Amino acid sequence: MKKEHKYAATVTWRGNKGKGTIDYKNYERSYEISIANKPQILGSSDVAFRGDGGKYNPEELLITSIASCHMLWYLHLCAEKGIVVTAYEDQVYGVMNINADGSGYFSKVILNPTVTISEISMKEKAIELHQKANEFCFIANSINFPIEHIVKIELEEKN
Numbered sequence: 001m002k003k004e005h006k007y008a009a010t011v012t013w014r015g016n017k018g019k020g021t022i023d024y025k026n027y028e029r030s031y032e033i034s035i036a037n038k039p040q041i042l043g044s045s046d047v048a049f050r051g052d053g054g055k056y057n058p059e060e061l062l063i064t065s066i067a068s069c070h071m072l073w074y075l076h077l078c079a080e081k082g083i084v085v086t087a088y089e090d091q092v093y094g095v096m097n098i099n100a101d102g103s104g105y106f107s108k109v110i111l112n113p114t115v116t117i118s119e120i121s122m123k124e125k126a127i128e129l130h131q132k133a134n135e136f137c138f139i140a141n142s143i144n145f146p147i148e149h150i151v152k153i154e155l156e157e158k159n
Contacts, residue, residue: 010032010034010035011031011033011034011043012032012034014031014032015027015028015029015030015031024050025050028044029045029049029051029052030052041061043055043056043058043061044057059094062094062106064092066111066137067111069137069139070111070113070134070137070147071090071113071133073132073133073137074129074133075088077132077136078129083122084118085115085126086156087114087115087116088113088114090112090113092110092112094108094109094110095107105145106145107145108145108147109146110147110148110149110150111148111150113130113149114152115151115153116155117153117156118155130149130151
């Protein structure tokens, strides 16, 4: 039997400067993401689209959703396979293409995780599990562009 999980959030536009969307230049792209019992996320469009560079934009939230979902699955799989991960950091990078009509799409996302493990003998398996994590990631399974992995494995320094 399939399990189903449901998620709910509220996105509220906060950019009305008094005249709504009377024209393209006279409103802010600011919004809030609210989820029950969690801190609000302040968002805006990218600066390239008249947004506030001090707030998260949808494109950043997309690539970080992919990276964090991948990381959580990866850590899960490592724990199951006896690979002790002691640190994980990913410098995620996304490529978005803009069409002549202003529409756009992501053509790829590149994950660049640096993973620190406790046993060098597990290095090859630690690298292999990134592909398996990609296969299990709910977000990766929901998108239509490639996700690349450039993995760096480091050995934990023992004092």
